[in-house]
Amino acid sequence: MKLNEAKEKFIQTWGSLATSWGINRTMAMVHALLLVSENPLSTDEIMEALVISRGNANMNVRELMDWGIVKKELKMGERKEYFVADKDIWNVFKQIVKERRKRELEPLVSSLEELRQIDDKTADSKEFLKLIDNLSGVTSKANVLLDLAIKSDENWLMNKLLKLL
Amino acid sequence: MKLNEAKEKFIQTWGSLATSWGINRTMAMVHALLLVSENPLSTDEIMEALVISRGNANMNVRELMDWGIVKKELKMGERKEYFVADKDIWNVFKQIVKERRKRELEPLVSSLEELRQIDDKTADSKEFLKLIDNLSGVTSKANVLLDLAIKSDENWLMNKLLKLL
DNA sequence: ATAAACTTTCATTTTTTTTTGAAAATACAA
DNA sequence: TTGTATTTTCAAAAAAAAATGAAAGTTTAT
Numbered sequence: 001m002k003l004n005e006a007k008e009k010f011i012q013t014w015g016s017l018a019t020s021w022g023i024n025r026t027m028a029m030v031h032a033l034l035l036v037s038e039n040p041l042s043t044d045e046i047m048e049a050l051v052i053s054r055g056n057a058n059m060n061v062r063e064l065m066d067w068g069i070v071k072k073e074l075k076m077g078e079r080k081e082y083f084v085a086d087k088d089i090w091n092v093f094k095q096i097v098k099e100r101r102k103r104e105l106e107p108l109v110s111s112l113e114e115l116r117q118i119d120d121k122t123a124d125s126k127e128f129l130k131l132i133d134n135l136s137g138v139t140s141k142a143n144v145l146l147d148l149a150i151k152s153d154e155n156w157l158m159n160k161l162l163k164l165l
Numbered sequence: 166m167k168l169n170e171a172k173e174k175f176i177q178t179w180g181s182l183a184t185s186w187g188i189n190r191t192m193a194m195v196h197a198l199l200l201v202s203e204n205p206l207s208t209d210e211i212m213e214a215l216v217i218s219r220g221n222a223n224m225n226v227r228e229l230m231d232w233g234i235v236k237k238e239l240k241m242g243e244r245k246e247y248f249v250a251d252k253d254i255w256n257v258f259k260q261i262v263k264e265r266r267k268r269e270l271e272p273l274v275s276s277l278e279e280l281r282q283i284d285d286k287t288a289d290s291k292e293f294l295k296l297i298d299n300l301s302g303v304t305s306k307a308n309v310l311l312d313l314a315i316k317s318d319e320n321w322l323m324n325k326l327l328k329l330l
Numbered sequence: 331a332t333a334a335a336c337t338t339t340c341a342t343t344t345t346t347t348t349t350t351g352a353a354a355a356t357a358c359a360a
Numbered sequence: 361t362t363g364t365a366t367t368t369t370c371a372a373a374a375a376a377a378a379a380t381g382a383a384a385g386t387t388t389a390t
Contacts, residue, residue, distance in 0.1 A: 001283050003283050003287065006293065013276045021269075022188075024377085026379080043336085052380090053379060053380045054338095054381075055381065056379050058338065059338090059378095079334095079336060080337095089303045090303055111178045114174075115174060118167065120167065124168055128171065131200060131254070134252075134254040134255070138257075138258050141255075141319070145310065145326065161310065164313065191349085208366085218351060219367085221350070223367065224369095227368085244358070244365060245366070
């Protein structure tokens with residue numbers, strides 16, 4: 001297999017995996033493209049490489065920057081903006097975990113708290129509250145696991161975990 | 166807030182959360198409905214409660230069974246099928262993690278292995294291989310974390326992790 | 331100020347995903 | 361077997377999500 005073939009395959013793989021995780025296919029492809037590029041790419045280069053429109057390229061690059069895994073880079077003497085992906089994959093992983101937690105786990109936690117406010121005390125209600133409590137429990141356990149993944153140093157974490165198993 | 170109101174809110178919340186995780190909204194709503202129901206529900210009851218078609222109800226219940234978080238239940242003397250959700254949320258969590266790993270992480274691992282088969286040895290190629298290796302590394306670390314979540318008993322896990330932090 | 335280079339927005343179009351519902355298949359009873 | 365209850369399938373319709381591209385906005389140079 002040739003390098004460019006492999007790179008293209010990687011971009012496709014990344015793209016289709018993303019869809020199963022509720023992430024826009026193109027956004028993942030832009031990310032993959034930047035990951036396999038030696039040099040920072042301009043919007044025009046992204047458009048050309050992935051055959052997408054300017055609007056699409058712009059939106060997705062911007063969103064990748066929102067996620068904190070792509071950075072803008074300016075070249076001296078040039079007006080155009082260039083983009084680079086964070087190549088430290090462990091870092092990318094942590095960043096994504098952190099963001100998703102903020103965007104999804106936190107809203108869930110407050111929803112569950114709201115749902116606890118039911119004012120009757122029938123057996124059904126107690127059953128329902130038990131369910132909500134169990135959900136809260138699992139949520140906070142997931143939180144601990146994620147904290148572990150995020151806050152700790154990569155090697156330290158792995159050593160400890162491997163010892164545990 | 167009344168109980169039924171809370172239940173409905175829960176079903177909606179669960180549904181909209183699911184979409185950010187690449188899970189069909191209706192499937193999540195059926196799951197939530199079964200979670201908050203005291204009794205097993207028939208397809209007709211699900212259709213009525215969520216205002217969805219028979220085909221849709223059937224497909225999603227079937228998929229929930231594929232995920233291993235909903236079970237069929239037969240009532241004696243009745244031909245109709247009834248469905249119950251596993252109410253042990255920690256179990257549900259583990260089951261979903263297990264399934265997603267099988268469906269998504271394993272294919273990723275083999276994709277990455279394929280991508281390692283590039284036959285030139287330029288500096289660019291080496292760079293690319295480094296990226297693939299880093300991805301493999303993070304993947305297997307995620308695997309260890311997930312194993313930890315799945316294989317261990319709930320309380321044991323939490324004790325250990327809390328001690329670590 | 332004017333213009334050129336570039337980025338962002340967003341109404342419209344296209345694509346993808348989900349839902350419907352009627353027909354086909356299946357299971358059971360008489 | 362024949363009929364009835366129930367589940368499953370799947371082509372077509374509807375809904376949702378994503379992409380386009382031209383116009384508007386911004387920034388910098390002259």
